[in-house]
Amino acid sequence: MNVIYLDKEYLTDEHYALALGFFDGLHQGHLALVDEVKKNADEKHLKSAIMTFDRHPLSLLKNEKCQSLISSNDRIELLADMGIDTLFVIRFTMDVAKLSPQAFIDQYLKHVDHLVVGFDFRFGHKNKGDVSSLSHQHFEVSVIAPIMYDEKRKVSSTLIKELLTSGNVEEANRLLTRPFSIRGEVVHGKKRGRTIGYPTANVDFDSYYVIRRGVYGVRVKVNDSVYYGMGNVGNNPTFNELSNDLLEVHIFDLDEDLYGKTIKVEFIKFIRDEKTFSNIEELKLQLKKDEEQIKKALTITKYSI
Structure with missing residues (x-):
């Protein structure tokens, strides 16, 4: 798998099916996005890709200590094992945080033909961008519904952390799939x-x-x-x-x-x-x-x- 760190726009002749998010955990919910990327890449003869950040945005924006379910190296190893072609890692700075939703799209998603996001995806300055901001762009979009844990709670990194805090390692591992x-x-x-x-x-x-x-x-x-x-x-x-x-x-x-x-x-x-x-x-x-x-x-x- 090719790992590319982005300080600015990336120039390439490749075209991608790409999922965008932080992917803290690569749990069942995240894997639904990965599977959708691989499916569209195969069907449309595109390269499969994931785009994420080099650190959790809140660690910069609110100076919070963010504890993760996986490290950056773990993420690279897991995605490579899943057969993803390219991992884009945006170096998250205040300049990136200040980008409007459209400016973010113009700078980082030029070579994306098919974009995959979760149903609650937010991006851009002050999280002003959402799924509706992705319509009428140059790419097609797949919006992935949540994987539900029970009637009220979706599978999430927060839920898995709660399970680990309670000592329910086996259930947390089931949601992580490892x-x-x-x-x-x-x-x-x-x-x-x-x-x-x-x-x-x-x-x-x-x-x-x-x-x-x-x-x-x-x-x-x-x-x-x-x-x-x-x-x-x-x-x-x-x-x-x-x-x-x-x-x-x-x-x-x-x-x-x-x-x-x-x-x-x-x-x-x-x-x-x-x-x-x-x-x-x-x-x-x-x-x-x-x-x-x-x-x-x-x-x-x-x-x-």
Whole structure:
């Protein structure tokens, strides 16, 4: 897949079927847009493309810290696996934010023959543009209806974050169509896990959404190998050593130095909430129970170990 970062208009002889949006999550709702792009690209002999931004607009417009379900690199990898030809990434600046809906179309959508958007799509200065702004343009438009979760709620990144906050990882994964995951570099910690028989690989959440504190059954990808393990999300209250939430992963059947390596941790099942223990022996006993419960849970699901 070709990844093109846009500071201004892009000159090309190609013509595209293109979906426009932020795509935080690439969940069931987003995949409906991707499928429509691929269908129109095939039928009309166009290149398939997605157009998004290099950061969430609110991070600039309101100086908000925006935690995402996927990183920029995750988005690239997922879209490439889906067979998309080109990903356009607009570098979102105040100049871009000030573009009127028509100016945005003129600058970025010149080479689009078929545009795909969601039913509630908004764009342009102060979100003044909507689906009606896309009529009478040089491209055809497909407006995709919402994928409903229940009678009142659509599948959305907000809903998935709510599920993750409640500990309902399995339902969140169903809406994502894959396990929620975090990819990051293994960093140095206090190394306390090693002293009690449970060495951990520690990964910072960075810009990822911080899910419910607690213990999880996880699947870990290290280079080309896959392992299973137990992950803890939290600030290690027993030792009261961390100011920010961290992901600590004890990987089953792996004993090697991972410091500096990038690993991917997929969350499969929520086991219990984080808790404070009175002493080390009480903690070790609970960790043993967690390990047994995780191995049993992952064995009786499709995630065999």
